[in-house]
Structures are given as structure tokens and as C-alpha cells.
Amino acid sequence: MVGTTWEISEENRKLFGDDYLVLKAVEECAELAKELMHFRDGKSQRWEVAEELADVLIIANSIARIVGPDEVMKAIRLKEGKLLKRIAKKKKEVKK
Numbered sequence: 001m002v003g004t005t006w007e008i009s010e011e012n013r014k015l016f017g018d019d020y021l022v023l024k025a026v027e028e029c030a031e032l033a034k035e036l037m038h039f040r041d042g043k044s045q046r047w048e049v050a051e052e053l054a055d056v057l058i059i060a061n062s063i064a065r066i067v068g069p070d071e072v073m074k075a076i077r078l079k080e081g082k083l084l085k086r087i088a089k090k091k092k093e094v095k096k
């Protein structure tokens with residue numbers, strides 16, 4: 001029996017294979033994009049967005065296993081650093 005997010009993603013990978021999971025990730029990202037556009041237009045509820053977001057986060061764990069968790073963490077740190085710079089720049093603009 002599997003339980004943790006990491007265990008579930010490993011079981012998912014073993015049973016379905018990398019090629020299927022990559023295609024599934026594309027499908028789930030597309031569904032989230034569609035739901036977000038509907039939410040923005042007032043045609044979708046928060047729970048519907050939450051469900052699609054959950055699908056993406058779950059499959060993202062499996063994809064992280066495929067590309068390598070260390071690589072993903074390195075990319076996250078780089079992206080967060082860039083985001084912090086954009087936030088700081090925006091704060092300066094707002095103060096003007």
C-alpha cells in the first residue's frame with residue numbers, strides 16, 4: 001500500500017511508464033489552463049479550479065521523478081530568485 005505523495009508518484013511511474021505520464025501531464029496542464037480561463041471569465045468556480053490544479057500538482061510529482069528531483073529543486077530556486085527580483089522592482093515602481 002502506498003501513501004505519501006512521493007510513494008504515489010513512484011507507483012504511478014512504475015505502473016504507467018514515463019511516456020504515458022508525460023502525455024498525461026500535457027493533458028492535465030491543458031485542462032488547468034482552460035479552467036483558469038473560465039474562472040477568469042466568471043464561468044468556473046473555485047472548486048473546479050482546485051480540482052484541475054490538484055491534477056497538475058499530482059502529475060508534476062511524477063514528472064519531477066522523471067526529470068530528476070534535484071534538477072527540479074535547482075530550477076525552483078533559480079525561478080524564485082528571479083521572481084524575488086521582479087517583486088522588488090515592482091515595489092519600487094509602486095512607491096514612485
Ligand SMILES: [Mg+2]
Nearest residue numbers: 028031052055
Ligand atoms: Mg484534470
